[in-house]
Amino acid sequence: MPELPEVETTRRGLQQLTLNRTILHIDIHQASLRWPIPDTIGDIKNQTISEIRRRGKYLLLQLNNDQHLIMHLGMSGSITVLNAYEPLKKHDHFVAHLDNNTSMRFNDPRRFGCILLTRKNPEQHALLASLGPEPLSDDFTGQWLKKTANQRTVAVKNFIMNARVVVGVGNIYASEALFKAGIHPKRAASRISLQRYHVLANTIKDVLAEAIKAGGTTLQDFSNSEGKAGYFQQQLAVYGRDGQACNNCQHTIKKIIIGNRSSFFCPQCQH
DNA sequence: ATCATCCCCTGATGGC
């Protein structure tokens, strides 16, 4: 589910609703996520949330004692902050009660997400240490893509979904960015010119930035921290539009499977 | 190193 725009939308909401709040106590309803919620999680009690950052699809909540809560939304996760009296929903696995009568609820039907706690710099954590550049930063360029693609034979769609190459690009935005760049999703990463990688880096930035503006894409599960859906799905050019007409050329959008994931593209516009 | 495949899990949907 959540790709960079959805995680960034969540980060902004949490910043509004939980920054400088103190965690009074926590409830764990289901510790069995992608990895178990660690036993040390009780350490966050009486800590204040002092900073909220994002790295790729990971949310990093810094606490007063310099520990960090690392949260990932997996395929179906969302985090809401509601008044304490609002009833829990199915799959609200973890709840942090804050000092203003609200509570932060981690909901994840498929439980591919995670909640971890670390004492070290979270960037050094094993899950984050080898991540590639942030797509919206100046470190992410066509030059970087070309250099990283080198001799690699992998399909470009899988290439840009690889978090070591660039973080935050998931199945929806990979298809969207490749469509806007006019690149066929199956093209080998090494068989794309520097010039075209410049274009692709820019379309990735554009698509992600526009999706953040729209509050993310909601297909089924995603909601922002107030429980509201995003609306970028209204602007999707190819994702989920197989059988429909391409906005550019009226040809029929096709769906193919690449690396076990559905991919959508226009056979006329993308080469 | 790189790549393809499998797997974790629940829920929605469609065919019979």
Added chain:
DNA sequence: TGCCATCAGGGGATGA
């Protein structure tokens, strides 16, 4: 109605 197969915003582990 039920039952079964398929698919879904991710990504780690494995083995070739």
